[in-house]
């Protein structure tokens with residue numbers, strides 16, 4: 001029941017608008033845009049996922065996050081570079097690094113450290129609400145950005161995706177229900193994330209992917225996100241033709257996140 005208190009997602013989005021204004025006072029939009037255009041080539045996030053799937057393997061986006069609003073602190077001490085190396089050694093296709101500070105205790109330095117420690121493409125996992133953040137993501141080393149349909153209109157997603165593409169980054173559009181899926185399908189990007197977690201209530205159900213995936217047209221790559229904890233969860237998705245996964249908490253709680261990835265996806 002909604003008692004009028006803003007959900008965490010709404011508070012995150014409100015904070016993001018403040019953050020963009022603060023950051024633009026330190027580095028102007030024009031300077032941020034120029035710096036973004038000078039960055040070296042990206043690593044090809046969507047292509048890395050597709051290569052794994054074409055080879056008949058699961059394509060795992062392995063997440064690096066210190067904490068989350070729903071779970072609190074997941075990992076302490078927290079060493080993004082060591083985790084990135086561990087993930088790469090155990091078969092991850094790509095990384096996802098939380099860069100939000102106020103709600104996930106992350107930062108762009110975590111992304112840079114993780115990316116420099118391995119050869120994998122990296123998703124900047126944050127809450128995009130403004131074009132400024134797209135340029136900033138490129139400077140931070142992102143190979144892919146996330147657009148969450150629950151936070152954005154179709155026009156906003158199309159504009160932000162266009163800027164990301166111009167800068168050479170891939171775009172993961174994330175949905176949680178049918179209305180959001182209809183909106184996401186109006187955005188030109190092959191990567192379609194179905195988040196099993198309702199970002200307003202934190203409720204998690206893998207049925208979200210099972211239901212929505214049936215409506216995903218050919219040409220889009222479904223990535224199931226959140227709540228993947230067991231081999232049974234993985235097999236149930238693969239039986240339905242879903243071969244790309246974004247997993248965080250299960251790995252972050254393990255002594256060796258990479259070893260846990262291997263156990264869950266490659267039966268080591």
Ligand SMILES: O=C(O)c1ccccc1NCC(=O)[C@H](O)[C@H](O)COP(=O)(O)O
Pocket residue numbers: 008009063068069070071195197199202225226227228246247248249250
């Ligand atoms: O996870 C949260 O608490 C959360 C709260 C508000 C907005 C986003 C949130 N999480 C983002 C994600 O959905 C996950 O980081 C990602 O899909 C991995 O999920 P998991 O494997 O369950 O850690």
